Amino acid sequence: DKLGIAIIGLGEYASDELATALKKTKECYLAGIVTDEPSKAKKWKKYFNIPDTNIYDYKNFDRIKDNADIDIIYIVLPNSLHREYAVRAAKAGKHVICEKPMAITVKDCDKMLTAFDKSGTMLSIGYRLHFEPHHIKVMELGQKKYYGNIKRLIAKNGIPEIDGWRLDKELSGGGALMDVGVYCVQAVRYTTGMEPVSVTAKEGKKTSKKKFKEIEESISWQMEMPGGLIAECECSYTKEMSLLRAEAESDWFELSPAFTYSGIKGKTSSGKMNLRNINQQVAQMDDFANAIKNNKPTPVDGETGKQDVKILQAIYKAVKTGKRVIIK
């Protein structure tokens, strides 16, 4: 049987990517929605044939605990709201997929982890690339040291044309780093299979002081890994970038573009990676549904989400102090 998902936060990502994916998932389906906007409810209800009893708003959301159709709540809200809704979903006895970044502070992540400890339900983070063939290949090449130790590692992610809540620090928790930089942090961790010892970082110049009043537009940072490798990272809200490149002892491998929803291309020094581009969100949601059904852990669990937030916070501290920040 397919598990039922209810989405909360019917914005761009939910409409443009998750809706399409949820027409293709094999292990789960869209069973419900949470929204305050009648026009959105109408559209989604029609497209997915959702019964009225499975449509909630932000206030009556907690009643979802009595709805047996809903197994999983998918949180696709602005970052600072993740914690509240994840905790409420856990209290309702539901499993959760929470979009990245898990939350805006480590303290919030801890509150979420405690809630899921108590509920006994599962929490996963929306790290779609964990299930993507090129990224799986990179994990294998890097972690198994296929070409020897990595000597140089570069991860860059930038998307231009940002607006809305992403510019509002209270809702976003920060700028480009929280939103797109988190992919680089993840990539460095899964390419090496190691945790950074320390970070150094520098904020880039702002192209518009008005637009980027509350948040950073770009940051370049370094992650010092055990053994001495220094991963070089960069994120931006104005410069388009999407690269993951590793130079190992005997060969190099890279993805370019690396972090997009589709069209990822992989190369090694001996040629093209002949891998398919898949629907990443389908793979991500089906993997989580399977993990729940088979009572197995998810590779993108709350602990990994929290570790990323911890590293993001260390990078902000390094920006602020101008000093190397050790990650404890």
Ligand code: NAD
């Ligand atoms: P969006 O602005 O398009 O959608 C946000 C939704 O939250 C809207 O439906 C809005 O109505 C709702 N909302 C509820 N309370 C709100 C409030 N106080 N202020 C603003 N909106 C409010 O944003 P999005 O791009 O869909 O991003 C949502 C989440 O998904 C973010 O956490 C983001 O990081 C994540 N995301 C992940 C990916 C990915 O590839 N995994 C891609 C895009 C976004």
